[in-house]
Amino acid sequence: DAMVIQNPRYQVTQFGKPVTLSCSQTLNHNVMYWYQQKSSQAPKLLFHYYDKDFNNEADTPDNFQSRRPNTSFCFLDIRSPGLGDAAMYLCATSRDQAGGPDTQYFGPGTRLTVL
Amino acid sequence: GESVGLHLPTLSVQEGDNSIINCAYSNSASDYFIWYKQESGKGPQFIIDIRSNMDKRQGQRVTVLLNKTVKHLSLQIAATQPGDSAVYFCAENLRTALIFGKGTTLSVSS
Numbered sequence: 001d002a003m004v005i006q007n008p009r010y011q012v013t014q015f016g017k018p019v020t021l022s023c024s025q026t027l028n029h030n031v032m033y034w035y036q037q038k039s040s041q042a043p044k045l046l047f048h049y050y051d052k053d054f055n056n057e058a059d060t061p062d063n064f065q066s067r068r069p070n071t072s073f074c075f076l077d078i079r080s081p082g083l084g085d086a087a088m089y090l091c092a093t094s095r096d097q098a099g100g101p102d103t104q105y106f107g108p109g110t111r112l113t114v115l
Numbered sequence: 116g117e118s119v120g121l122h123l124p125t126l127s128v129q130e131g132d133n134s135i136i137n138c139a140y141s142n143s144a145s146d147y148f149i150w151y152k153q154e155s156g157k158g159p160q161f162i163i164d165i166r167s168n169m170d171k172r173q174g175q176r177v178t179v180l181l182n183k184t185v186k187h188l189s190l191q192i193a194a195t196q197p198g199d200s201a202v203y204f205c206a207e208n209l210r211t212a213l214i215f216g217k218g219t220t221l222s223v224s225s
Contacts (some may be wrong), residue, residue, distance in 0.1 A: 004158075033213075042204055042215035043159065055211065090158050103149060104213055106158035 003027070004107035006091050012113045013081050021076040021110045023091030032074040033104060034066060035090040043090055049074060078112075086114045127222045134192040134223075138205035138216045143186060147208035150179060150190045153218070154201045162190070162203075197223045 005024045013019040023032065031050050035043035047056045049068045063085070065077040078085055088111050092104040128134050140148065146167045151159035165172045165179045165188075172179050178191040188205050202218040 006158075040218075042218055044215075045212055048211070050211075057212075092158075102147075103161055103164055105161065106151075109156075109158045111156075 006107040006110050010111050016080050019078050023074045025093045029093035029095050031094045033092040034076045037088040081114045125220045130225050134195045136190045136203050136219045138188040140186050140207040142209050145207035145209045149206045151204045152201045195223050
């Protein structure tokens with residue numbers, strides 16, 4: 001089945017130790033998104049890629065970076081995780097943003113714990 | 116069935132009741148709206164969507180109503196089942212961003 005896959009599902013890192021979260025998709029969608037969701041809150045958009053074009057949200061901290069080496073994969077890099085970065089990180093895809101609003105499909109998420 | 120006029124963080128219903136979850140969105144320029152269901156420890160799952168040129172859309176056991184005049188969105192679930200227990204989020208599409216509203220936790224008891 002076509003889907004959005006996130007690895008790992010659970011990630012534990014130490015304060016200040018860089019960590020990378022992975023997302024892949026078999027939907028062949030042009031747009032990939034990264035969201036942060038803290039406990040009992042709504043998902044918050046960090047940034048997205050429209051094809052190779054990177055779009056950062058204004059309030060996303062510099063500590064968060066992203067890479068999209070090809071259509072299928074997108075990575076979230078947290079350069080120096082702090083305790084406040086502990087959250088669920090959600091990857092989503094949509095077919096084509098340029099053609100108008102489109103449904104976003106979410107992966108299962110990676111739960112990040114910072115010790 | 117049980118309904119809420121304004122957004123409430125939780126809604127408890129009995130199995131078989133109809134549920135209505137409400138959402139107020141913020142921007143009159145939003146042109147597309149989606150309801151997502153999120154179960155504990157999982158990513159949001161698409162339920163139903165509606166574009167701004169419509170005021171009602173029906174799916175299987177679910178109906179979304181859009182009132183652009185008051186910027187209000189509702190999700191109706193018919194014959195609610197225990198498997199419907201989850202957090203429900205509305206989301207509005209504004210330009211390139213999907214903005215999520217506050218979630219409502221639906222609890223269904225047998």
